[in-house]
Amino acid sequence: xxxxxxxxxxxxxxxxxxxxxxxxxxxxxxxxxxxxxxxxxxxxxxxxxxxxxxxxxxxxxxxxxxxxxxxxxxxxxxxxxxxxxxxxxxxxxxxxxxxxxxxxxxxxxxxxxxxxxxxxxxxxxxxxxxxxxxxxxxxxxxxxxxxxxxxxxxxxxxxxxxxxxxxxxxxxxxxxxxxxxxxxxxxxxxxxxxxxxxxxxxxxxxxxxxxxxxxxxxxxxxxxxxxxxxxxxxxxxxxxxxxxxxxxxxxxxxxxxxxxxxxxxxxxxxxxxxxxxxxxxxxxxxxxxxxxxxxxxxxxxxxxxxxxxxxxxxxxxxxxxxxxxxxxxxxxxxxxxxxxxxxxxxxxxxxxxxxxxxxxxxxxxxxxxxxxxxxxxxxxxxxxxxxxxxxxxxxxxxxxxxxxxxx
Amino acid sequence: xxxxxxxxxxxxxxxxxxxxxxxxxxxxxxxxxxxxxxxxxxxxxxxxxxxxxxxxxxxxxxxxxxxxxxxxxxxxxxxxxxxxxxxxxxxxxxxxxxxxxxxxxxxxxxxxxxxxxxxxxxxxxxxxxxxxxxxxxxxxxxxxxxxxxxxxxxxxxxxxxxxxxxxxxxxxxxxxxxxxxxxxxxxxxxxxxxxxxxxxxxxxxxxxxxxxxxxxxxxxxxxxxxxxxxxxxxxxxxxxxxxxxxxxxxxxxxxxxxxxxxxxxxxxxxxxxxxxxxxxxxxxxxxxxxxxxxxxxxxxxxxxxxxxxxxxxxxxxxxxxxxxxxxxxxxxxxxxxxxxxxxxxxxxxxxxxxxxxxxxxxxxxxxxxxxxxxxxxxxxxxxxxxxxxxxxxxxxxxxxxxxxxxx
Numbered sequence: 080x081x082x083x084x085x086x087x088x089x090x091x092x093x094x095x096x097x098x099x100x101x102x103x104x105x106x107x108x109x110x111x112x113x114x115x116x117x118x119x120x121x122x123x124x125x126x127x128x129x130x131x132x133x134x135x136x137x138x139x140x141x142x143x144x145x146x147x148x149x150x151x152x153x154x155x156x157x158x159x160x161x162x163x164x165x166x167x168x169x170x171x172x173x174x175x176x177x178x179x180x181x182x183x184x185x186x187x188x189x190x191x192x193x194x195x196x197x198x199x200x201x202x203x204x205x206x207x208x209x210x211x212x213x214x215x216x217x218x219x220x221x222x223x224x225x226x227x228x229x230x231x232x233x234x235x236x237x238x239x240x241x242x243x244x245x246x247x248x249x250x251x252x253x254x255x256x257x258x259x260x261x262x263x264x265x266x267x268x269x270x271x272x273x274x275x276x277x278x279x280x281x282x283x284x285x286x287x288x289x290x291x292x293x294x295x296x297x298x299x300x301x302x303x304x305x306x307x308x309x310x311x312x313x314x315x316x317x318x319x320x321x322x323x324x325x326x327x328x329x330x331x332x333x334x335x336x337x338x339x340x341x342x343x344x345x346x347x348x349x350x351x352x353x354x355x356x357x358x359x360x361x362x363x364x365x366x367x368x369x370x371x372x373x374x375x376x377x378x379x380x381x382x383x384x385x386x387x388x389x390x391x392x393x394x395x396x397x398x399x400x401x402x403x404x405x406x407x408x409x410x411x412x413x414x415x416x417x418x419x420x421x422x423x424x425x426x427x428x429x430x431x432x433x434x435x436x437x438x439x440x441x442x443x444x445x446x447x448x449x450x451x452x453x454x455x456x457x458x459x460x461x462x463x464x465x466x467x468x469x470x471x472x473x474x475x476x477x478x479x480x481x482x483x484x485x486x
Numbered sequence: 487x488x489x490x491x492x493x494x495x496x497x498x499x500x501x502x503x504x505x506x507x508x509x510x511x512x513x514x515x516x517x518x519x520x521x522x523x524x525x526x527x528x529x530x531x532x533x534x535x536x537x538x539x540x541x542x543x544x545x546x547x548x549x550x551x552x553x554x555x556x557x558x559x560x561x562x563x564x565x566x567x568x569x570x571x572x573x574x575x576x577x578x579x580x581x582x583x584x585x586x587x588x589x590x591x592x593x594x595x596x597x598x599x600x601x602x603x604x605x606x607x608x609x610x611x612x613x614x615x616x617x618x619x620x621x622x623x624x625x626x627x628x629x630x631x632x633x634x635x636x637x638x639x640x641x642x643x644x645x646x647x648x649x650x651x652x653x654x655x656x657x658x659x660x661x662x663x664x665x666x667x668x669x670x671x672x673x674x675x676x677x678x679x680x681x682x683x684x685x686x687x688x689x690x691x692x693x694x695x696x697x698x699x700x701x702x703x704x705x706x707x708x709x710x711x712x713x714x715x716x717x718x719x720x721x722x723x724x725x726x727x728x729x730x731x732x733x734x735x736x737x738x739x740x741x742x743x744x745x746x747x748x749x750x751x752x753x754x755x756x757x758x759x760x761x762x763x764x765x766x767x768x769x770x771x772x773x774x775x776x777x778x779x780x781x782x783x784x785x786x787x788x789x790x791x792x793x794x795x796x797x798x799x800x801x802x803x804x805x806x807x808x809x810x811x812x813x814x815x816x817x818x819x820x821x822x823x824x825x826x827x828x829x830x831x832x833x834x835x836x837x838x839x840x841x842x843x844x845x846x847x848x849x850x851x852x853x854x855x856x857x858x859x860x861x862x863x864x865x866x867x868x869x870x871x872x873x874x875x876x877x878x879x880x881x882x883x884x885x886x887x888x889x890x891x892x893x
Contacts, residue, residue, distance in 0.1 A: 136817035136825045136841075167813050169842035202810020203843040312814055389796070390888055397889030403609020406574050407719055410543035418543045434543075435576035436610040474889075475882050481797055482804025482881075 085249040085335075086342045092245030093227035095220075097256040097281035098323035099123060102226040104233030107214025109162030109200070109207060114233035116214040118183065119277055120156040124193055125321035127154035128290035130297050131314070138166035138313040139176035140196035145315075147195050152286030154319055157195035158183040158215065159234050159275065161262075165198040165206050166312040175206045182215050197275050199236055199262065199313055227260065234262045234275055237359050237480055244349035248342045250326040250335045255282045259346040261316075263354035274301065276316035276350050282339060283322035284329040291331070292340050293318050293347075300347035303379060303468045304355040305387040318343070355469035356452075360476030364452045365395055367468050371459040377414045378466030381457060384412035386470035391455075396472035398448035400441060402430045409457055422458035492656040492742075493749045499652030500634035502627075504663040504688035505730035506530060509633040511640030514621025516569030516607070516614060521640035523621040525590065526684055527563040531600055532728035534561035535697035537704050538721070545573030545720040546583035547603035552722075554602050559693030561726055564602035565590040565622065566641050566682065568669075572605040572613050573719040582613045589622050604682050606643055606669065606720055634667065641669045641682055644766050644887055651756035655749045657733040657742045662689045666753040668723075670761035681708065683723035683757050689746060690729035691736040698738075699747050700725050707754035710786055710875045711762040712794040725750070762876035763859075767883030771859045772802055774875050778866040784821045785873030788864060791819035793877035798862075803879035805855035807848065809837040816864055829865035 095102045099122035107116040129148040131141055147154055158179055165172050176196050184191035198206075220226055231241035245258040261276040284292075293316070301316055322328075329339050356364035367386045372378035385391055388408040394401040402423055409421065423431040426447040428439045447453070502509045506529035514523040536555040538548055554561055565586055572579050583603050591598035605613075627633055638648035652665040666685040691699075700723070708723055729735075736746050763771035774793045779785035792798055795815040801808040809830055816828065830838040833854040835846045854860070 134814060134817035135821075135823065136813050164810070167810060167838065167841060167843060169840075201808075202813060203838070205843075312810075312817060389884075393885055393888035396885065399889065401608075403571070403574060403719075406543050406609060407541060410541035410719060414542075416542065431574065431610070433576075434574065436574060473885060475885050477796075478800055478803065478880060478882050478885060481800030482806065 085338055086345060087247050088345065089245050089247050092256055092258050093224055093243055094119060094230065094258045094260050094277060094279045095222045095227040096245060096258050097279045099281060099321050100279045101220035101222045102230035103218050103220040104229030104231070105214060105217055108210030109160055114229060115160055115162045116211065116218070117159040117230040117233035118156060118218045118220050119230060119279070120187060120220045121319055121321040123321055123323070124153040124155045125319040126284055126286040126289050127152060127317060127319050128286060128293040129315055129317045130293060130301070132311060134312045136167060136312040138164055138198060139168060139172035140165050140179070140198040141313055141315055142173070143176045143180055144195040144197060144317065147192060151192050153193055154195050155189050155193040156183060156187055157197060157277065157317060159197040160211060161199050161234055161236055163198060163200040163204055163206050164202045164313050166202040168203065168205055171205055175208055178208065179211065182212055186215055186218065195317060197315060199234065199275055202312060231260045236262060238262050238357055240357055242350055242353040242357065244346055246342045246345050248338050250282065250324070250329065250338060253324045253326045255280060255324045255326060257342050257346050259350050261350040261354055263357050274314040274316070274354055276301065278316070278318040278346055280318070280320045281322065281324035282320045282329060283324060283326050284320050284339070288330055289318060289320055292343055295340065296344040296347050298379070300344065300351045303383065304351045305383055305468065305470045352469050355471055358471035359480045360474040361471030362451065362474055363395060363472045365455065365470045365472065366452070367455045367457065369457045369459065370465045371461055372414060372464035372466070373462045374464040375466050378464040379468060381409055381412045381414045381459070382466050382468035384408050385455060385457065386468045389473055392470065392473035395448060395453055396474050398445050400425060400430070400444040400448060405455060406431065414459070416459040416461045420460040422460070424456040426454055492745055493752060494654050495752065496652050496654050499663055499665050500631055500650055501526060501637065501665045501667050501684060501686045502629045502634040503652060503665050504686045506688060506728050507686045508627035508629045509637040510625050510627040511636030511638070512621060512624055515617030516567055521636065522567055522569045523618065523625070524566040524637040524640035525563060525625045525627050526637060526686070527594060527627045528726055528728040530728055530730065531560040531562045532726035533691055533693040533696050534559060534724060534726050535693060535700040536722055536724045537700060537708070539718055541719045543574060543719040545571055545605060546575060546579035547572050547586070547605040548720055548722055549580070550583045550587055551602040551604060551724065554599060558599050560600055561602050562596050562600040563590060563594055564604060564684065564724060566604040567618060568606050568641055568643055570605060570607040570611055570613050571609045571720050573609040575610065575612055578612055582615055585615065586618065589619055593622055593625065602724060604722060606641065606682055609719060638667045643669060645669050645764055647764055649757055649760040649764065651753055653749045653752050655745050657689065657736065657745060660731045660733045662687060662731045662733060664749050664753050666757045668757040668761055670764050681721045681723070681761055683708065685723070685725040685753055687725070687727045688729065688731040689727045689736060690731060690733050691727050691746070695737055696725060696727050699750055702747065703751040703754050705786070707751065707758045710790065711758045712790055712875065712877045759876050762878055765878035766887045767881040768878030769858070769881055770802060770879045772862065772877045772879065773859070774862045774864065776864045776866065777872045778868055779821060779871035779873070780869045781871040782873050785871040786875060788816055788819045788821045788866070789873050789875035791815050792862060792864065793875045796880055799877065799880035802855060802860055803881050805852050807832060807837070807851040807855060812862060813838065821866070823866040823868045827867035829867070831863040833861055
């Protein structure tokens, strides 16, 4: 991709900032105290694109939203709850997800097939519909920061911080705003793990092209993070583009198509990294860059294997420059390469060259590893393939959170 | 396999019990205090079979042992150290491994190409050869329990217990003894992870048939355990059969061939389960049985995915019957099945049938999960494939051990 100068990161916008979007989040009673019900609405039906979990078990709300995305290509609102995943809940679960869709549509006075549904939380428990339906009646989305923050909080499970990002770009001379919010933070691994991502933009684009743009960047963003290797039954990223920026309709032939895709890429990558950094119990973001692989795909495979290795993750938690574990992970990744050509760096320190260890300052590296963002670089010297992956360290808190999740 | 009645588990034998085997283990100085150097010897050259790590990075000692196994098919002794893996140590590492082989051969007065070498410990550090070579001079293997226990202790890294098992069977009217010892306990995952296994028997068999027997049971034993998904650069399982039981040479046509294979299987499965149970920081052995898969291979894949899931492992550590995590792992395993046909049990309690949750007593299940051995059963209802996998829970101690391993 060539750099497009009009794209600009802006920190002060939110998912309700693109023209015509409103959001809110409240406590309805699925959780003890915290917010657990959220709504995102566009003034007009928006083109929609979505990517969904590859798990064979797919939660009821996910099936409902998939249906909206795949059949109409338009979405005007999405209702989201935390506290219960409505997954493996059989026919009752499907009925409940459709009821959520129906009641939200009635409340908003729109067609149910314009309403998506998302849920996150414990698997296998029937949804408490009474507080949820009462909650839907209490939702008043607004186009202000407060509404977007309420939404971001209400979709959280074990997340410790809300995750938001925004960008603007110019298309056909019109300012186009992009914003995204997401939640993690366990069961995160390739192919849409326990992750919910919502991206809004006022760009004007048809849903088939929006879907193509989202698909083209999913592998290098949302599918390039891992927290624990587990893939959830619920997770999805949905992009809504309502066209209110009034640019000419975007297609791959549009002169500013790349600008659109790059901005979507930037929003997605920001959200993905925030999810990785806020992995359950995490204290550090780990970025692994692989260069010189046979293909980009192989590079990403190596990067993900390294960033997902429990032994690498615990070593980094302990600020221990135990690069042998990086080597071991590279070696079992399934990628083909000559072990005698491998180069490994942590931060700026060269640790391995031509497959052999080289001396380094333990003290310098210890100080580097104590930081909250750690970079590992692997050079395979096999070709031009490159890739990035993000993850987090494995800590006492991960065990604590997950040994007691339902309690 | 049909049951062979002559096979009998015997607890009082050890790797020095089959006729003509001797063992020892001492402290030579690679570790601070603990034993770190071990030797296993047969009075006569033994037929040998081995399976080795699939990691692209292969440690120097492993390459030396592989050469012995693959070129001569005979081994008379194996020298093993802990404290240093001699992996990613380049040309110096290869030279050091050959020196270990050579000096052990000299000490025993045998041909170097009858001597295997194995190492386990930190990757990427050059071996301290001085204490090691002095140590080799101090090795006096004996055919008594003390020698075998010294060996079992000296190969340990973060293992908390020695791992030993023994069986006897009868072939051609002769008593044949089998014994095995192994070490784990981190970097344990498919395909020969950080695991060293040594099996001795006085059976009479050629190395090509011994290799075939070992290969036939590796996938369902050593390759069916996982501690943390990491695969080491060093690990191997070696079987030595010295023929001193004086049975007629075993081949697949021998009427008691199955008896031989089953006994080897039993030794291997015992060692594999002991390694899983003593995984780093583990408090519980988890056994996952998958039935009704399309193939046995697919069944094992599902079983290994479940037993390797960090979320399942932490839930079991917390005695939490969070079966949704089992469902999620089954669903991402890559196996093909209908989610509406799945049945899941923990212990004897049915939790999911036809893909839907069924009520169970939380209290009973909590009490069951507090035990040290936990069984999960998954029925896919797709075919006749079945498989087992073993692993352990994920605990605070795993993090503690691995955040500080090199310190």
